[in-house]
Amino acid sequence: MLKVVIIGSGNVAQHLIRAFQNSGKALLVQAYARTPETLYHLLDKDKVTDNYNDLAEADIYILSVSDDAITAVSEQLPFKNGLVVHTSGSASLQNIDNKNRRGVFYPLQTFSKNKEVDFSTIPICLESDTESDYKLLEELAKIISPLTYSIDSRQRQALHIAAVFVNNFTNHLYSIGNDICKENNIQFGILKPLIKETADKINSLTPIEAQTGPARRKDTSTIERHLDFIKDDNQKAIYTLLTQSIQAQNG
């Protein structure tokens, strides 16, 4: 069984701890947390350390820390030639100190503290310096998800940006929808079937084929009526820019 140590105690770290424990197919030997108490609801006390010098031996060390901390934490690790991977969508593999073998183990999903995720549906993007380390990472990833992808640092950066568009920005559009409902005494729930169908549609149509609405059909009078109705400057700016972008796309 592959032995894993997880370094970090944030959202991703906690979801990974849960996933490996539930799998029963990897040995989560230890986790590191600056404040060990933050992991006591997930792990026995003796499996959590706050001292790098106490880190147990493992096949793979997963650094699940903020992007800015990857270099500093990897420098502090007291061992050499271990396999150390980070979980960031945005940081390069090179950010890891090269006294160890380096890799990336990036689960492409949005993690919130109070929302369980099913890891078996999550794509895991892998990268390493050597073929043999890639195989090791792939073996580990397959324990929690069948969806593994070889993605280099540049592609991962692109993917991270694409994820910002389809997740962060999309969620913000939901938030604006929520605001508009609230201002007009409409329950937000009425939009949920539309939100679901919008996401479902791209499983059978390309996003271009799925595009509907006044911008797509260049329905200027509806667009003008909408802009006249919207009072919030920020909403107006977003409406205008995205309408132009859809129209440009459709020539």
Added chain:
Amino acid sequence: MLKVVIIGSGNVAQHLIRAFQNSGKALLVQAYARTPETLYHLLDKDKVTDNYNDLAEADIYILSVSDDAITAVSEQLPFKNGLVVHTSGSASLQNIDNKNRRGVFYPLQTFSKNKEVDFSTIPICLESDTESDYKLLEELAKIISPLTYSIDSRQRQALHIAAVFVNNFTNHLYSIGNDICKENNIQFGILKPLIKETADKINSLTPIEAQTGPARRKDTSTIERHLDFIKDDNQKAIYTLLTQSIQAQNG
């Protein structure tokens, strides 16, 4: 059984024809189409007319035509005091000629020609001039969906705008995600679980609670790295505006 006539042959008209026929609980007595052939795959020839003077008697006439055509078509109807409703999210009830009783029957969903929809999950927004007509519309709507809402013309306009944000604009963000993947030799499918989870999340969290990402956590260095990576001016403008909007929302 309520007798219904559908006037129009576009996407919404065709989906409604199918829904009422499949229900077995309303009598779709006739449909009007300028080009009757467009409906022959759905209805017997003798049930389709292209002549307003041949319109059959019905309890409810559903005008499923473009917003701009609602007034003109309703004026051409040769009868008086029937219940005539349109299906538009954006047009007012008043757009219907007042020689007939007026109403709105707006299914809040995105309809594409090549994608079946399950009407039982679609909210139907109803409006009428009188209580008794509202009851009639509600009876008809409940045949195809349990989700009926009383929504006045002003609320419906707001809802239509909210729908543009959560559907049209969201789909356009998917499209940008698709473009970014393509440019970097990544299959778009890798983003689909994230898109699904983004939509699922708002069933258990509010959009504000569900918000994650560099803008939300004011991670300036990642935002700068992203903007540096993005070469397309339009993508850059959308990234910048939506990032600012998320940051403004989170104080």
